[in-house]
Amino acid sequence: MSLGSFFYPKSAAVIGASNEKGSVGYTIMQNFLRGKMPKKAYPVNPKHAKIQGKRSYRSVGEIPGKVELAVIVVPAKIVPIVLGECAVKKVKAVIIISAGFSEVGEYGLAKEIEEIVGKNPGMRVMGPNCIGVLVPENGLDSTFFQGDRMCRPKAGNVSFISQSGALGAVLLDWASGQEFGLGKFISYGNAVDVDEADLLGYLAKDKKSKVIAMYMEGAKDGRKFFEYAKKVSKKTPIVMIKGGKAEETRKATMSHTGSLAGSSKVYDAVFEQSGIIQAGGLIELFALAKILENEPLPKGNRVQIITNGGGFGIVTADAVIGNGLKLAKMSAKSKARLKKGVPNTVTVGNPMDLVGDAGTKRYVNAVEAALKDKNVDMVVVVVLFNTPTLGDDIVGAMARLRKTARKPMVVLSIGSEFTRKKIKRMEEGGITTFHYPEIAAVSLKALADYAAFRKQS
């Protein structure tokens, strides 16, 4: 059974739709009436004749046409009943937002749901205890947070699977402020049916998912997860932040999503063998996703640093080496050519310090040479915009070089308003930018590691 109906449903019902502003049933119904997708949206609520101006149905069975997706937001106790009705109606995809099942010890209710799922293999179920899906491309949105409290990211090519709804929502909100583009967002909660492996399998075939970012506490079926992950990551990089890594926090995951996280050592081994890239924290999760989405895979781990600030170059070199990468040694020929026409204050080495009075031309020469040099696998260009001599044309010049570059080439820059505007334009010009040397370095390392995994697999 494909999972397509979760993301591209022509018709959808919101079971538990509401007229009460701010409520979950209100917000989802509102999202469904607003978006391009679903084309037809039906409110289901027996207590009202109309919901948000639309005719309300007493049950999903009463809806005249087909219902491809149903979103359930009724109290836990009623969920088995309405889920049964969905099965009768031949609904293809069901998202159970409602919580109050195995995560709080209501195993009886969880069991009832499992039985219905088992008897109806044609109906796929996501949740319970989740916030469902967000597809920026077509506006489909079952995440029930109000728009001002959780901004939605623009469409892009990184998809994000989160076992935790709250963590997912807050990261979506944060990402929207970072000009971050998203393919599909999925919060799958307690995974009564659709689990992380199913989602990996679906996203691997999805053109809008060039990279998969993931927050997981424990896989529902460890072996299945391992098999899927191994296959998927040969084509699509998977960046993981694993919750419940420490022995003490494993227990906490039980009451959170009802799944006991496996031991950290086992997961570390599974991740390594299946080519999954572990992020060291939330900052890294999206930094790694970004570089894996935008940059070509490097041939090796030799990094050339080019800078107009000596100290910044040194800190960057420390971070590069500290993360297990190597400083590239450009060929004598490249170096000799570069030394011509630059003042003697310039250091043609690594870091290559173009010094504070560097203009765009000096940068272009250096970056071009590094991109051409066979001893260089990746290029980091530190651009400190606050020096008086650096013209605005550096933005376009770097974007042009990026376009033809066949190696990873990232820009490292930090500052306030003046700099932020230029960084934004660089990003729009297709350049991967970072603010912090330590994050750039760890991202390049992940890229090189993933390239090595792809080469051997």
Place this chain on the structure above:
Amino acid sequence: MSLGSFFYPKSAAVIGASNEKGSVGYTIMQNFLRGKMPKKAYPVNPKHAKIQGKRSYRSVGEIPGKVELAVIVVPAKIVPIVLGECAVKKVKAVIIISAGFSEVGEYGLAKEIEEIVGKNPGMRVMGPNCIGVLVPENGLDSTFFQGDRMCRPKAGNVSFISQSGALGAVLLDWASGQEFGLGKFISYGNAVDVDEADLLGYLAKDKKSKVIAMYMEGAKDGRKFFEYAKKVSKKTPIVMIKGGKAEETRKATMSHTGSLAGSSKVYDAVFEQSGIIQAGGLIELFALAKILENEPLPKGNRVQIITNGGGFGIVTADAVIGNGLKLAKMSAKSKARLKKGVPNTVTVGNPMDLVGDAGTKRYVNAVEAALKDKNVDMVVVVVLFNTPTLGDDIVGAMARLRKTARKPMVVLSIGSEFTRKKIKRMEEGGITTFHYPEIAAVSLKALADYAAFRKQS
């Protein structure tokens, strides 16, 4: 000789002041005429009768009154001459902005300057090859970057010493966008006279410097630095980012500030013995400075996490444990009391998951209990503002709790506009906030380590 004249000069001369907009000599003169400090500012430039509307003097000796501070921006070759004139004029403090000395192999010129310095102990010299000082409190500003390209932070209580001018400038610019307050900024460059140890000694007695953040490649006099650092950090925490940590980058520091960085192992030992707190990167440098400025020293390393998002709590707990801290175990009494009056979905543990429908009251009860509990040394409050039930009164409530708390209590929150505004108000209410669990955790660890150092010393 005190260094006070570098920061609170009543009169100052800019030797090499200019009418050419955007030039170093123009910008510094402009800053000096604008700021509250210095009270009297004299341009020195023999080629012009007037500079920026003020009478220009042919030399510093021609200035009628006293000159407490001189800033030199003339070409390297002329520096020894004008420095000699400063000595005759009995100038107390001289900042040599000009570059082109030992960092590029011009040892002759460097030697000449050293000799003048040696013969005139009453005149203290900062630089050469530096950007000097910035004192937000009184507006004194010899950092020559144009205002739009480098914003100046507001006045605060963290002072920042940077051997590298460019790195210092770019971090000042970045910090200004972060609502970060600064005591004194000092870029001291090649350290012909005033070195990092002198600066530590001065700042230790400065009321506006509660914490010292520092970027250093190599100490000019290792033994002196060690002695000063050991003494200073018993009273004022020092957070360090060391440039040239890797063997390969040590060499690069030579051409940068003319000082060969010592071996990393030696520095690590020196830092540890002298209680200096090393930052793992640029993000950490200011995060550690912030927590050390704002929070009281904890009695131990047991952290209680309180959250309204399960996944975020788990990631935070992982980071806390991963950084060598411990999860606190609240007393049975506290727990029993907390369990009353909360729904059974709430986990009274660590992390304490108040779950998605938590309001301000539930937070207040939990935080109050943690602050009172003897088994808790530090409190992390995760506040995800995007849940519909969390009212705006959480901001004031947390600020009130912070005021009476005698333990470190930080708030962890992340999001876009809606959340950012609330975080800003929390910061204004005196709360230390973090966006990322990994940064909060590493900051709490630094705080606990520093507390342990202070206890044993």
